[in-house]
Amino acid sequence: MRAVLVGIVVAALAWPASAAAAPKRLRAFDSCAALVTYARAHARPGLPIRRDGMPDAVSGPEAAPDHSTTNVQEAGVDEPDTVKTDGRRLFAVAGGALHAIDVRSAAPRRLGTLALPEGGAHELLLRGDRLLVLTQLGGFAVDLVRIGYWRPRTLLSEVDVSDPARMRVVRTLDVEGSYVTARRTGATARVVVASSPRVDEQRWMPRATLTRASGRRTAARLVRCRAVRRPRAFSGLDMVTVLAIDLEKGLPAVDSDAVMAGAETVYGSRGSLYVATRRWLDPRTIATGEAPRLRTAIHRFDTSERGRTRYRSTGEVRGFLLSQWALSEHDGHLRAATTEVPDWWGGAIGESESHVTVLRERDRRLVEVGRVGGLGHGERIHGVRFIGDVGYVVTFRQTDPLYTVALGDPESPRVLGELKILGYSAYLHPVGDGLLLGVGQDATEQGRRLGAQLSLFDVSDPRAPRRLHQRALGSGTAVEWDHRAFLHWPATRLAVVPVDGAAAGFEVGRGGIVPAGTVSQPGWISRSVVAGGRLLTVSESGVHSSRLASLDTGAWLPFTEGAP
Numbered sequence: 001m002r003a004v005l006v007g008i009v010v011a012a013l014a015w016p017a018s019a020a021a022a023p024k025r026l027r028a029f030d031s032c033a034a035l036v037t038y039a040r041a042h043a044r045p046g047l048p049i050r051r052d053g054m055p056d057a058v059s060g061p062e063a064a065p066d067h068s069t070t071n072v073q074e075a076g077v078d079e080p081d082t083v084k085t086d087g088r089r090l091f092a093v094a095g096g097a098l099h100a101i102d103v104r105s106a107a108p109r110r111l112g113t114l115a116l117p118e119g120g121a122h123e124l125l126l127r128g129d130r131l132l133v134l135t136q137l138g139g140f141a142v143d144l145v146r147i148g149y150w151r152p153r154t155l156l157s158e159v160d161v162s163d164p165a166r167m168r169v170v171r172t173l174d175v176e177g178s179y180v181t182a183r184r185t186g187a188t189a190r191v192v193v194a195s196s197p198r199v200d201e202q203r204w205m206p207r208a209t210l211t212r213a214s215g216r217r218t219a220a221r222l223v224r225c226r227a228v229r230r231p232r233a234f235s236g237l238d239m240v241t242v243l244a245i246d247l248e249k250g251l252p253a254v255d256s257d258a259v260m261a262g263a264e265t266v267y268g269s270r271g272s273l274y275v276a277t278r279r280w281l282d283p284r285t286i287a288t289g290e291a292p293r294l295r296t297a298i299h300r301f302d303t304s305e306r307g308r309t310r311y312r313s314t315g316e317v318r319g320f321l322l323s324q325w326a327l328s329e330h331d332g333h334l335r336a337a338t339t340e341v342p343d344w345w346g347g348a349i350g351e352s353e354s355h356v357t358v359l360r361e362r363d364r365r366l367v368e369v370g371r372v373g374g375l376g377h378g379e380r381i382h383g384v385r386f387i388g389d390v391g392y393v394v395t396f397r398q399t400d401p402l403y404t405v406a407l408g409d410p411e412s413p414r415v416l417g418e419l420k421i422l423g424y425s426a427y428l429h430p431v432g433d434g435l436l437l438g439v440g441q442d443a444t445e446q447g448r449r450l451g452a453q454l455s456l457f458d459v460s461d462p463r464a465p466r467r468l469h470q471r472a473l474g475s476g477t478a479v480e481w482d483h484r485a486f487l488h489w490p491a492t493r494l495a496v497v498p499v500d501g502a503a504a505g506f507e508v509g510r511g512g513i514v515p516a517g518t519v520s521q522p523g524w525i526s527r528s529v530v531a532g533g534r535l536l537t538v539s540e541s542g543v544h545s546s547r548l549a550s551l552d553t554g555a556w557l558p559f560t561e562g563a564p
Helices: 032-042 283-287 346-351
Strands: 026-028 083-085 089-094 097-102 109-115 121-127 130-142 147-160 168-176 178-185 188-195 207-212 217-221 229-231 239-246 255-257 265-268 272-278 295-302 310-318 327-330 333-339 354-362 365-375 380-387 390-396 399-406 414-422 424-432 435-443 449-458 466-474 487-489 494-499 502-509 512-519 525-531 534-539 542-547 554-558
Touching (some): 089 121, 089 542, 121 178, 130 188, 168 188, 265 327, 310 333, 333 380, 365 399, 380 435, 390 435, 449 494, 449 512, 466 494, 502 534
Parallel strands (some): 147 178
Antiparallel strands (some): 083 089, 147 168, 168 207, 178 188, 265 272, 327 333, 333 354, 399 414, 424 435, 487 494, 494 502, 534 542, 542 554
């Protein structure tokens, strides 16, 4: 079985596509023949699939103030989710279908249902009367060389929801490759798709098929060969494509950009999209048993113009990123929180430490201008939040140091304060008045986890952070790994967290973390939103509407007519 190093191409759809000026750090291919020659030269047997040393596995308008939106990292940068609302209508993915619900009154009302492709995981982006449904599809394929390998596909569906009772698919774009994530700023959605070359078929470029409502199909390469860029040092052959889609025009993509490297973490600000990946580890180094000292490459794309995506620069930091929350752009600088030794490296985690690195773009490069290290010796990062020029970093192995990092001087970042408590916070959310709410796990002095908890921190003086209150939640909550499951409604200081299938509400303030009520309904609640002055909780079975003030009475609407 031939193996290929994981890489990325952030690419442009050829319907049309425009190429940005070639950067100094990355090289563009002169022709398709040059790309194929390069790919063949590097696609030799024996190369590891993963560059991080891990074993391979088979593998509308902006929100109105009267309703909540998806809990996102950056204001003005929407993220895909399974539930979207504009305050009048709620759209939810459940049971393999798209459901439209009228949420303007106390009792939600079913408007319409649209079947979605079977066997896929679906997410939504909403702009006015256009929904973009992002679907991960795929299946096992068999050829003469590989038996039972995974061949992923990404299906983008443009859905007209102007009449929710008659939702219709206007166009679809079927792309070879895995759906990674997406971001929306204004009318432009940028979708990231990762794809692998079909070495045995001599297929080096992924393809995509556009299907219109009439049934007419058009197939094309996902990116023009001359628009593909590669690092000076070989970093893999896979392609990760960033498609820029104008939601007011619909599919296909209007522009894109391409780079040959790897993609693991995606972070978007109002004017940038960052794609990061761990550098490949030399198998000879791994064989020595020494703890790997990973480095992460970060590529920046300019997204400040509607409908355009342009490659701008590339940089590198020590260690690996926990998630998108480990990156933050502020006043022209990128901040990155990383841990040097991965926790899967057995006992070597004892040698680990974490850093916050500050980078700035210079001459097509992301250049390190400042760094502070020494965070959490023998631990790894479990939670990160950047707010303005202060960073909050949580590391954990047995106890939970919460570090506050001053970033006002990008060239001289420094640790301001440190708070050691038991357990950790995996998600941090500002709740006003100098307070930070942490969602994570309580733990013993030996680091044994005891269950989910909320912690309220006073960070008004970053030199002396304090935990004011804590409250046990239950066995666990999805907020630890999916921030979109968390709801904060500042108007009533309400925080809602899914816990053991229900939705637990709390009034959060300096006075404490006070229970505001619990909502239970058929199915496990995964999302909570506010619309029409009421709390709407969504499960696979349906939508429940509760009074926002007390969460005690409400109305239940199943997605399927006649269901309990």
